[in-house]
Amino acid sequence: MSESTSANTPKPSSSVKLVLLGEAAVGKSSLVLRFVNNDFQENKEPTIGAAFLTQKCSLPTRTIKFEIWDTAGQERFASLAPMYYRNAQAALVVYDVTKPSSLTKAKHWVAELQRQASPGIVIALVGNKLDLTNDGNETPGESATNDEGATPAGEGEGADGEGQADEEEEEQEATPGDARKVSTQEAGTYAEEEGLLFFETSAKTGVNVVDVFTAIANAIPESSLKSGRGPGAGTGQTTLGGARPAEDSRVNLGERSAATAKEGCAC
C-alpha cells in the first residue's frame, strides 16, 4: 500500500500511547519509574494525580516512543477509564503476584478493554512483585534482561518451557517464605486464552521490566504506526485514498514563533 513513506528514512520513529490499569498498590507507577528512570522507591506514596511520562524504545527497524499514561488509581471511577484508554494502542494490565484479588481485577480490565478500547489494542498482563516470591529472590538485581519469569503467551511457542516453569512453580509455592499467591500457570493460561502478552516482573529488582515494553513495541502492528496512533488506521480497505500518512496532515504549533514574526512585518 503506502510503503513509500518509510523507504527513505533509516529508522522511523512512532509514538505509541500506552495506558496502565490495575488495582491500587500493585506497582503500576513503580513499573513505569523502573522503565523510564531505572529507579525504584521503597514504600512509594500512592500516586496523586496522574503522571504522563515518555520513554523511547529502540527496535532493530524502528524507534517507538511510548507515551505512558499512569492512571493514578483514578480509574476507580469507572466512568473515567474510557478517557484514559481511548486511542491507546497498548495497555499494561498489572496485578500483584502476592494478591489473588488483584488478578481478578486485572481480568475485569482486560474484559473491558476488549469490549471498549480500540480494536487491535495490544494488551500485556503483568504480574508484578516477583521479588517477593522465591523466583524473584533467586534473581540478582542487576540482571534486568534475564529472561527468567518471562512467559510470552499466545503464539503457542515455547509451550514446553512454560510447562517446566509451571512445574517449578508448583514446588516453589510450597516453600516457606514465598509470598506468591498467584501461580505463573494460572495467569499464563488465562493470558494465552485471551491472546495477551504475559510477563512476571519486579519493579524493585528490574526483572523483565524492559522486556515487557520491548515485547509490546514489537507487538504493535506496523500498520497502526504508519498513520499515527489510532484504531486500525491504515488497515483494511483503504484504497479510497483515506490512508495518507499522518505527517502530511500534522500541523506543528512549534512553528508559530518564526511564522508569526514574519507575518507581523510583512503586511
Next chain:
Amino acid sequence: MPSTEAQRQRSAYKKPRSGQTELIKPESENFPFEDASVYSPQDAQSLPSRRYTLSLSPQLIYCRSNLLPTLISSKVYRQLEFQAVGSWWIHRSQADSSGDANLYRVPGSREDVFADDKITVKSKRTLMRFLRHIGKTQHDTEPPQGAEEDESMASPFSTYLESKFQVPAELLDPLLSLSLSQASPQKTSAAYAVPRIQRHLASIGVFGPGFGSLLAKWGGGSEICQVGCRALAVGGGIYVLNSGIESIRQPVQGEHDARLKVQLSNGETISTKHVFGSHWDLPTDNHPKCDRVARSISIVSSPLEGLFPVAAEGAPTPAGAVVVFPGTSLGQADDAPPVYVLVHSSETGECPPGQCVLYSSISIAGEAGQSLIEKAVNKLLESAADPNAQVSWSLRYTQLGRSDYDFPGPLAMTLNHVSDNVVCFPPPSLDLSFDDTVIGTVKDAWRLAMGDEVVDDEFMKFEDREGAYDEE
C-alpha cells in the same frame, strides 16, 4: 477509598437541618441539547461504532486564537495533534453557474484572489481595495475612529461593502462565509463581519502556508477537554465523569467546616470552597435566555476528497473544510440564514478511512432548520464526484447557547454568582469557531478561586513534572 465510602453512607442517612441554605437541583432536567433524533437508512449495515469519535459541538480554531498560546503555556499542546482546516467552499444555485461544479472555492487570501479565474478583473480590484483596507486596520493599534466609520460599521455588511468599496453583490456571500456569520446577510452588521474576516486573513500562514485554522485530531474540543482533565490530574486534581450535582449546602454559621457540601448524583458528598459550572450543571432556577440552532452530524460513505485540496506549496493536507450554503442557494429568500457544513476527513480520526463526517448548522432551530440542513447535505453529496456518496447515519439535534451577532455586550461573558462561592458561567457561544472570550471568563473564575494568592502571570502556566520531558 474507605473514608469516602463511610462519608457517603453517613451523608445518605443525614437529614438536612432546618434553616440552612440548600440549593437543590430542580426535578425537570435540562440540557444544552434538545430534540435529538437518529436517522439511519433501512438498508444500512451497522457501522463499527468504536471507529467513530463524533463531536456535538464542533469548532474550528483560528491560528490567531488566544486558545493556542494558552495550550502552549500550559504545555498540554504536546498531547494534542492539530490539523489544518483548508478550503472554504460556497454553493451556488444552478442559475448562475454554466455547467460548472456548484461548489466554488472561496478565495481566502490575496494570493487566492489573484489566482481566481471566476472573478472579473474589475471586481478583483474592488475586492483588493477592501482587503487592503481591513488588512491595514488590523495592524493599527487603534481601529479607525470617527462618526463616519462608526455609522458604516453599524450598517449591514452588504451595505458597507457596496457603499464604501463598491464591491459587487456577487462577492457578498463569499466574503460573508469567511466571517462564519450564522445570521442572515441583512442581519450581519459590518461591525460583526469585518473583524472576523480580518481574523480569517490574519490567521493564514501563521503555522504554515495555505491555511488559517485548525482542528484537534480525535474529536476536536472534546479532545482538548480530555487533555485539560489530564493536566488537572497531573496537578493532583480529581475528575469524575457521568456524575452531576444534586444539591449544594452552604455551611451553617459557626460550623467547624466552612466549606460547601456538594451532593453528587452518584451518592457521594464532597466538600469544596467553590463550585463553578454552567446553569445546566448547577442547582439554580435562574436560567438565562438561550439561543437555539439546528445541528446535525452525518457520516458519509465517501471521503469527498475533492473538498481537501492542498492549497499551497508545502502546505499540509487539510483534514477539514467548510462548505457554506447561502439561504438563496437553498431556494430561500434573501433574508434567510445560511447552512454551514464543517467537513472532517478520516484523517481526523473521527471515522474510518473512505468516509467523512459532516457537521451542519443553521440558526433556525427545529424542523424548518433541519429540512434546510438536509437539503444542503443532499446538494453537497450531489456535487461530489463520487456516485457512492451517501449518508449512512445521522444525528439531528437542537443546541442551546449564545449567538453573538448583535453584540450582547460584556455582560454575556461575565460570571454570575448563584450564591456564596457558587458561580455560574454564561451559556457557551454557538459560534463555529472557538470563542476566545471563554478564556477571559475562565481567568475570572480562576482569580476567584485563587483569592489572595492570585498572580496574574501564572494563569495557565504549568510546570512539567520532573523527569517527564527529559529528552525534549
